[in-house]
Every structure is written in structure tokens, then in C-alpha cells.
Amino acid sequence: MNHTIVELTGIKVYRNRQLTLNIEQLSVAAGELVAVAGPNGAGKSTLLQVINMLLPYQQGVLKLFGRDISQTGREDARCNSSMMFQETLLVNGTVYDNVALPLNFRNYTQTEIEEQVAAALKNFHCQHLAERQAKQLSGGEVQRVGLARALVYQPKLLLLDEPFAALDTATRTAILGDLKQVAVANRITVLLVSHNFNDVLSFADRVVVLADGRMIQDDCPEVVLRRPVNLEVANLVDMDNILPCQVETDGREAIVRLAGGVAFRQNKPVPVGAAACCLPGDAVYILNRSSALRRQPLVTINGTIAGITPGIGAYKVRVESSSLSLTMRAPREQATGLISGSQVEVAFNPDEVQLIC
Ligand SMILES: Nc1ncnc2c1ncn2[C@@H]1O[C@H](COP(=O)(O)OP(=O)(O)OP(=O)(O)O)[C@@H](O)[C@H]1O
Incomplete structure (x- = not known):
């Protein structure tokens, strides 16, 4: 009992x-x-x-x-x-x-x-x-x-x-x-x-x-x-990515718009007044040509590797586009193969996004 x-x-x-x-x-x-x-x-x-x-x-x-x-x-x-x-x-x-x-x-x-x-x-x-x-x-x-x-x-x-x-x-x-x-x-x-x-x-x-x-x-x-x-x-949990956004909703589904024209649909309920997207760094991926991830409904962004910070378990990799900065957590073997300043295509699954006010 x-x-x-x-x-x-x-x-x-x-x-x-x-x-x-x-x-x-x-x-x-x-x-x-x-x-x-x-x-x-x-x-x-x-x-x-x-x-x-x-x-x-x-x-x-x-x-x-x-x-x-x-x-x-x-x-x-x-x-x-x-x-x-x-x-x-x-x-x-x-x-x-x-x-x-x-x-x-x-x-x-x-x-x-x-x-x-x-x-x-x-x-x-x-x-x-x-x-x-x-x-x-x-x-x-x-x-x-x-x-x-x-x-x-x-x-x-x-x-x-x-x-x-x-x-x-x-x-x-x-x-x-x-x-x-x-x-x-x-x-x-x-x-x-x-x-x-x-x-x-x-x-x-x-x-x-x-x-x-x-x-x-x-x-x-x-x-x-x-x-x-x-x-x-x-902020308390030190969320990797807190991205300002605008949300357009018709009551059933919502379109979330990030800076730089990046947009995606959310099929789950969105809090009234949502103004930012939370995205954990382990839900951001670097895509390559053969990536199996391409089959998923991902949001993709082209950017430059702006920083690589070592860590136990996962490295933090910062990717910047003209309008967005995304932090990704990558395994060491992947992160050490990356070069600062190189161009990459990063992606995330919109289901991993948490909208907050
Ligand atoms: N002895 C006290 N007399 C009057 N007000 C107090 C007293 N102790 C705390 N407070 C007030 O009560 C509020 C809550 O304080 P409390 O110590 O419970 O917070 P806390 O979450 O434990 O903070 P912290 O993480 O800084 O220890 C604060 O505004 C604080 O100024």
C-alpha cells in the first residue's frame, strides 16, 4: 500500500x-x-x-x-x-x-x-x-x-x-x-x-x-x-538551447517560427503565449549524406561549427547559422572528428521541442 x-x-x-x-x-x-x-x-x-x-x-x-x-x-x-x-x-x-x-x-x-x-x-x-x-x-x-x-x-x-x-x-x-x-x-x-x-x-x-x-x-x-x-x-536545468520563437495556431496544430525563416509544425498542445523553444543538445544531430536520420521528419539548418567543448560522456558542439546558434551534444568519437569553422547541416526532431512562455 x-x-x-x-x-x-x-x-x-x-x-x-x-x-x-x-x-x-x-x-x-x-x-x-x-x-x-x-x-x-x-x-x-x-x-x-x-x-x-x-x-x-x-x-x-x-x-x-x-x-x-x-x-x-x-x-x-x-x-x-x-x-x-x-x-x-x-x-x-x-x-x-x-x-x-x-x-x-x-x-x-x-x-x-x-x-x-x-x-x-x-x-x-x-x-x-x-x-x-x-x-x-x-x-x-x-x-x-x-x-x-x-x-x-x-x-x-x-x-x-x-x-x-x-x-x-x-x-x-x-x-x-x-x-x-x-x-x-x-x-x-x-x-x-x-x-x-x-x-x-x-x-x-x-x-x-x-x-x-x-x-x-x-x-x-x-x-x-x-x-x-x-x-x-x-535556466535551472541549464537547458542547452532556448530559442525565441513565434507561434501561429489555429487551435488544432501550430506553426513554430524561429529566426532565419526556420519553421516547423507542432501537433501537440502549445501553451498560450509560448515564446521560446527548449531543445536538449542530445536531440540535435549533424547530418551527413548517408545519414539514416534523413528518413525522419527533421528540421534542418545549415551552419558553421563555432566551438567544440570537451566533456565526459558528450562533447558540446556549437553550430551557428546567420540567425541561430544551436548547441549539440555529441559523442567524443564524433566530436573529435569535427573541425571548427567547417560547414555542417544540423537537424532536430520537432517532437523533441518543448515550447515555453
Ligand atoms: N528568517 C526569515 N525571516 C524572514 N524572511 C525570511 C527568513 N528566511 C527566509 N526568508 C525569506 O523567505 C523567502 C524564501 O526563503 P528560503 O530560504 O525559503 O528560500 P530558498 O529557496 O531556500 O533559498 P536559497 O536557495 O537561497 O537557500 C525569501 O524571500 C527570504 O528572504
Whole structure:
């Protein structure tokens, strides 16, 4: 059964008399790994603080573990949830003392404490640090110990407000990998605030995007990445191509016109006021004479290779025509065969285009 762990309905939060959070409906099911994304000041921390009952809301209903926290659900929710912030404060003493702290508060027996602390340290690969003084840890070790402490009492909901933002990429990826394994194995629901879309892609199975306190997109990471709902999300995911366009529609189909007389049909619904096309770089191709892609209904553009930027997985190739600049992502073996300044024919499939306002 899919239990709802977090449910916000009509939640409004005012800070300094400003409406800072305005969530019509958000439900998170048991075991879901949800990233909360959005630009600075969008309300991500506010949302997590409300769910963690650190911040009051002025309107709406917040249910945690199926119970309205304004009625009876508060204590139950506190016992079953945990939160980590960007700065993890460890108390003076050893790592073991720190991880044991929540269990001491909850009056666990000595045997239970020893067993659960050992398991939590093992989950985050810090058994070897148990006797180390907390103040002698590196930033990455502090966050690993912080996670062990946050999960040692086996809460079912974990709220993470960018705790790994200051860590290097390799450390962050490793910690998120370990966390994902623990969360999936124990069906822990996680809400992770992150500005890093690579982290979001590797960790989350759903992304909630906030802007000005509202939810503007709620989808799986790949959809947010390829089909952002507006310019704000397109910028957030660093969309390769955002091309201004004009749309003529008769209600059934639309003609999309780009600069330089490039035009194509869209058979799917077009948002009212659409003014730009989003096109992921891996949906732009270089055509050659024998290309099998020619059989598809592609939009083609003649241009010059204006830049080639190396990357792991795919190189970025910029192709410029007199009126358009397109970024393409190409495999290394193809990209290294290209020459800056040479003429190419590039193409894209209009089905890959996402129109935004
Ligand atoms: N303690 C506070 N008192 C009053 N207003 C606040 C407070 N903290 C944040 N705000 C305001 O609430 C709004 C949302 O802030 P919040 O920190 O939730 O955004 P955020 O999306 O987490 O931003 P960031 O990515 O920069 O951390 C902002 O306009 C901010 O100025």
C-alpha cells in the first residue's frame, strides 16, 4: 500500500508580511526520494522548515504520517522524522557519543544503543571514526556522521536542506549514493533541497520545483530536464538551447517560427503565449549524406561549427547559422572528428521541442 507520509493542502506561510510559501497540494508517498529545486529565495528551506514543524503556517493543512499536525500528529511526527542542515553541529565528544545522542534522549537501553550506533556508522562507512573526537573530522566526515546520527533512531522521514552543498563532487556523489541505498532498503522518505541538478538526477525519483513560494513543476527528473515548464526551470536545468520563437495556431496544430525563416509544425498542445523553444543538445544531430536520420521528419539548418567543448560522456558542439546558434551534444568519437569553422547541416526532431512562455 502506498502510504502518504507528507501532505500539504492550501499551505500559506508569510514571512515579514510577504507570502513566502503558497502550496496548493503536495503529497509525498512512503519511500519516495524527492528533490526540492528552485532558484535562490524560492521557498525551499521554508518548505522543509514547515514540514519539520520549525516554522508555523498561517493557512492550510499539514498532515504527516496521515495525521493533521494541528490536531494530534505532532509528537508522532517528531519521533518519525529527522532533518539535516547545510551546517551539521556536532557536540564535543567522540563520534560515537554524537551518534548515540538521539538514542540517549529516547531512553534506549545500552545494548540497543551499541547495536544501532554500530549499524548507523556502518551504513555511512564511518565505523573507523567511532572513537575520534568530533572536532577532528573533515567536512565530508562530519556530514557522514551527521547522517548516521540523523538516521540512528530509524525515522521514516528525512529532510535535507542542502547538507552536502559545500562538499567536493566525488564526496557528495559517494554520500548521496550511500544515502540512497539506506533510504531504499529501509523505505525512508527523503526530501532533499539541492541546487545541483546532477545530484538530483542521481538521487531523486521526483523533483518538485519551487519559484516565488509556489510549485511550478512536479515531475520525474528526466522530464524536468528535457521538458521544463517555463524559462525559470529551463535556466535551472541549464537547458542547452532556448530559442525565441513565434507561434501561429489555429487551435488544432501550430506553426513554430524561429529566426532565419526556420519553421516547423507542432501537433501537440502549445501553451498560450509560448515564446521560446527548449531543445536538449542530445536531440540535435549533424547530418551527413548517408545519414539514416534523413528518413525522419527533421528540421534542418545549415551552419558553421563555432566551438567544440570537451566533456565526459558528450562533447558540446556549437553550430551557428546567420540567425541561430544551436548547441549539440555529441559523442567524443564524433566530436573529435569535427573541425571548427567547417560547414555542417544540423537537424532536430520537432517532437523533441518543448515550447515555453
Ligand atoms: N528568517 C526569515 N525571516 C524572514 N524572511 C525570511 C527568513 N528566511 C527566509 N526568508 C525569506 O523567505 C523567502 C524564501 O526563503 P528560503 O530560504 O525559503 O528560500 P530558498 O529557496 O531556500 O533559498 P536559497 O536557495 O537561497 O537557500 C525569501 O524571500 C527570504 O528572504
